[in-house]
Amino acid sequence: MDRHFDWLADHGVTCLRLMMEYAHGENRYLERPVGRLQPNMVRLWDDIFALCARHRLRLLLTPFDTFWLWLRWAKHPYNRINGGPCPQRRQLLTHRPTIEAIKARLTFIVERWGGSGVVFAWDLWNEMHPAHMGDSAAGFAGIATELSEHVRGIELAAHGRSHPQTISLFGPILRTHPEVADTIFRHPRLDFATTHLYAEGTIDAPRDTVAPAVVVGDLVREALEHCPPSRPYLDSEHGPIHTFKDRRRTLPAPFDDEYFRHIQWAHLASGGVGGGMRWPNRHPHTLTPGMRQAQAALAGFLPLIDWTRFRRxxxxxxxxxxxxxxxxxxxxxxxxxxxxxxxxxxxxxxxxxxxxxxxxxxxxxxxxxxxxxxxxxxxxxxxxxxxxxxxxxxxxxxxxxxxxxxxxxxxxxxxxxx
Structure with a gap:
């Protein structure tokens, strides 16, 4: 892993987005049972934070992989049938004992690692979805306020400072529940906006390398129009998820490299922060050397602009x-x-x-x-x-x-x- 992080840093990577728990298997739960932190996972995260500090990498952290938590709910420790607090997955963000358990997890994470210097920002909830609230978006703002105030209060008490906050969204939800834009883009306690750009038929299953870039440009413009003038926006997850997950096909590397490069430049030039963040959707689960070269090329371009003064x-x-x-x-x-x-x-x-x-x-x-x-x-x-x-x-x-x-x-x- 040390060599991998060194490779990332050498190609201009400065920030990684990681989930504190990846629930696609039975040996990576952060808590099991709820409230009992697993020593092996705590040591793993201690090692990751130490490596990031060594290679000057920063982390955008989110407490749960909600995609796999949802799919493997029958196995998850937060499920009541497994001794957890939550009666069903559609009550994750409405059931009071479950919300308190989530806040307790955030407390541990913030107190242990929030003062490390490695944290860039908190994604308070990965892909907040009406399904987590009984198929209603009415609770978006309320839970955003509660999680934000909790994390910021713990940070200030433990470390005397706080980090930027966001809540990510599976982008297509804006089409079915446009009202969530008020929380995702304009909530007064959030510091920047993030969505996951999985536009159907172009980004999620690309047939060429140009149409996805055009769509990214349109989506970034739309996001910035939602945001207050001074609020940054970035795509924190994109990729050919439908091609990979549903069609079970890994894109050929030359095509995928060009698709990736076009998307990152469309994102940056349209006013997004950096090149956006790719979910690999490849086997093996990593970006290709060509994608890393594309990141290095973009990193080389960045000093040509004075970003601290750029009010784009x-x-x-x-x-x-x-x-x-x-x-x-x-x-x-x-x-x-x-x-x-x-x-x-x-x-x-x-x-x-x-x-x-x-x-x-x-x-x-x-x-x-x-x-x-x-x-x-x-x-x-x-x-x-x-x-x-x-x-x-x-x-x-x-x-x-x-x-x-x-x-x-x-x-x-x-x-x-x-």
Whole structure:
């Protein structure tokens, strides 16, 4: 595991999302019975935290793997038939003794590891779902408030400070229960918003590597429109879950690498935090070397923008591109911008991009920016290297770039001169 974490850090990975209990087997319960912490699991987590500290990795932590808890409820220690408090899984977040047990677990986790320096943030509940509340979304805000106040109170008492908080959502729930947006995106006690981008037929079962990226761009824009202006958003889980889980097929690595790379750049350029977080949905259950290389390429791009000063908003639909064979993904403020251009007209028979050659020179226009000189850096998302640098002068609030050639895709970092 030490070598694996070293590999992650070498490829620019800074944050992992982990669940404190993975309930797909019988030997990984954090509590068994409820309230009795398993010494082997506590030691495992002690080791993980020590490794993360050594490799300067941070953790987005959530207390339960609710997917497998739901599927294997008959075996789970929280089930009343196994000595737990909860009469049925549809009462996980409504049954008072169960809620108190959940809060007790969070207390242990926060007190033992919350002061380690490794925690980035708490995902207070993984994929909060109406099914956890008797098929009703009415309790979303209330349980979010209760868990948030509990964790923050324990942190402040034990460590004198608190970490950012979120609650994740299986993204398609927004279509069936739009009212949950008030909690997931706008709850006053949460610090950032997270959803899991499993759009049906594109992200969850991709046939090509372009359509999923386009959908990610749309979903990130929609999420940011839900959020208050200063609240960050990120996708904390995505991948070809339907292809893998239901169709029992692992995507070919070259296709999956391109699908992954396109999604992460669509996420970043549309205004999301980082490249999003992939659930492997592969056998073996890990990202490929190609995906790690894509992460390293994105990490190399990040210093080109001053993120501490970047008050970005999504402007993908406002960007004008002369070539209809290009899709544009963009976010900007008056003095900085990120633009990613992706060909949409050159898929091969496997659903992958076939770089076009020759490629016509295109014009790209970015409105709403400050007048004056700007520095533009073009970035090769495959190699992780600069393609070219250019200085342009903005007049009347529109930054225009001529002669842009995009055989497959191209990222642009744009900054006004100080």
């Amino acid at each position: 908003r999504n402007v993908s639909r406002e960007v004008r591109v002369s070539d209809p064979g290009l899709s544009a993904f963009a976010c900007s403020d008056p003095r900085q911008a990120v633009v990613w251009l992706l060909r949409n007209d050159s898929l091969d028979g496997k659903g992958m991009l076939r770089p076009r050659d020759p490629v016509q020179a295109s014009r790209v226009e970015l409105p709403g920016v400050a007048d004056g000189p700007w520095e533009v850096v073009a970035w090769d998302t495959r190699s992780g290297l600069r393609s070219w640098d250019r200085t342009v002068v903005v007049r009347e609030g529109v930054l225009g770039l001529d002669g842009i050639e995009v055989p497959a895709d191209l990222a642009l970092a744009l900054r006004a001169r100080a």
